[in-house]
Amino acid sequence: MEKLHFNFDTKDAISKPVHVGVVASGDLEVIFRPTDKETEVNIVTGSDGFKEVWGNVLKRFFDRYPIQANIEINDFGSTPGVVNLRLTQALEELKDEK
Amino acid sequence: MVKVEPHDLLKISAINYLITDGLPQWADDIFPDSLTVVVRRSEIIDGKIPVGIRGIKREQRFAAFVLNSAVKEVITPYRLVSEKVWQNVSDDRKMLPAIKALPAVAKILQEYKWGISGSVGFELATKTNSAKMTSDLDLVWKPNSPISREDAKNLLAKLNQFGVHTDLQVIQGNNGFSLEEYSQSKSTIMMKTLSDPILVKDPWKK
Numbered sequence: 001m002e003k004l005h006f007n008f009d010t011k012d013a014i015s016k017p018v019h020v021g022v023v024a025s026g027d028l029e030v031i032f033r034p035t036d037k038e039t040e041v042n043i044v045t046g047s048d049g050f051k052e053v054w055g056n057v058l059k060r061f062f063d064r065y066p067i068q069a070n071i072e073i074n075d076f077g078s079t080p081g082v083v084n085l086r087l088t089q090a091l092e093e094l095k096d097e098k
Numbered sequence: 099m100v101k102v103e104p105h106d107l108l109k110i111s112a113i114n115y116l117i118t119d120g121l122p123q124w125a126d127d128i129f130p131d132s133l134t135v136v137v138r139r140s141e142i143i144d145g146k147i148p149v150g151i152r153g154i155k156r157e158q159r160f161a162a163f164v165l166n167s168a169v170k171e172v173i174t175p176y177r178l179v180s181e182k183v184w185q186n187v188s189d190d191r192k193m194l195p196a197i198k199a200l201p202a203v204a205k206i207l208q209e210y211k212w213g214i215s216g217s218v219g220f221e222l223a224t225k226t227n228s229a230k231m232t233s234d235l236d237l238v239w240k241p242n243s244p245i246s247r248e249d250a251k252n253l254l255a256k257l258n259q260f261g262v263h264t265d266l267q268v269i270q271g272n273n274g275f276s277l278e279e280y281s282q283s284k285s286t287i288m289m290k291t292l293s294d295p296i297l298v299k300d301p302w303k304k
Contacts, residue, residue: 022279024265047157077156085295
């Protein structure tokens with residue numbers, strides 16, 4: 001079990017919280033919450049030793065979608081492909097009910 | 099030619115039948131105990147079956163391939179159920195919540211085609227200790243027809259009353275999705291496919 005923390009300087013505020021994903025092997029839960037502070041990502045992962053991979057996946061995501069949010073991720077051994085899909089899905093949920 | 103699906107367990111005769119550029123130390127150490135790999139959800143290319151090696155820790159997973167001709171035996175998650183393999187487990191392993199729950203879970207799912215995957219399936223198939231006190235019970239399920247979100251919720255509530263979290267994956271051909279996610283979904287859910295996972299609105303649509 002490892003706890004990871006990242007900050008990003010992004011400014012597109014989100015308007016509501018969203019929650020996607022499930023607690024299951026090879027999957028993850030992603031929660032976006034609105035914030036007026038610095039964008040913060042807190043990850044709890046069952047797979048140790050992947051800080052650099054997480055950093056890369058998140059950087060690519062925020063380069064494309066510079067949202068300002070407090071993000072909580074609970075990971076259960078997902079692949080970067082699944083992480084990307086869950087982040088994309090959370091974004092779509094944000095747009096959905098605007 | 100053996101026919102295999104994702105989650106099937108394949109027994110091979112020796113570690114050198116694994117097609118890989120090299121194994122991590124933990125895999126070298128532990129793999130000879132079981133000589134069993136798990137079929138990954140990925141394409142079979144040039145007769146090479148994509149497989150995974152399981153270690154003890156969650157991050158100990160290693161991808162490799164095996165040739166069809168190297169497969170000595172296929173143990174499907176469904177066979178573990180039809181043979182009620184959990185009955186043969188030692189008394190101390192029956193104390194693990196994910197194994198202890200199996201007789202009751204089997205009763206709930208008796209009308210369905212279902213199987214046991216994950217660490218419990220691996221343990222039952224290989225007789226090596228791979229489940230832990232905290233392991234989920236990973237199941238695969240092939241329903242004959244779509245079920246409603248409400249029925250999915252009710253089924254999961256029944257399955258989850260034995261002190262262990264049941265993760266039930268609905269299998270559709272080579273694809274799979276989480277019944278829990280479906281039961282809670284408002285818009286899209288994740289469908290795992292032989293290539294990248296995709297988001298779908300209706301997971302039952304073929």
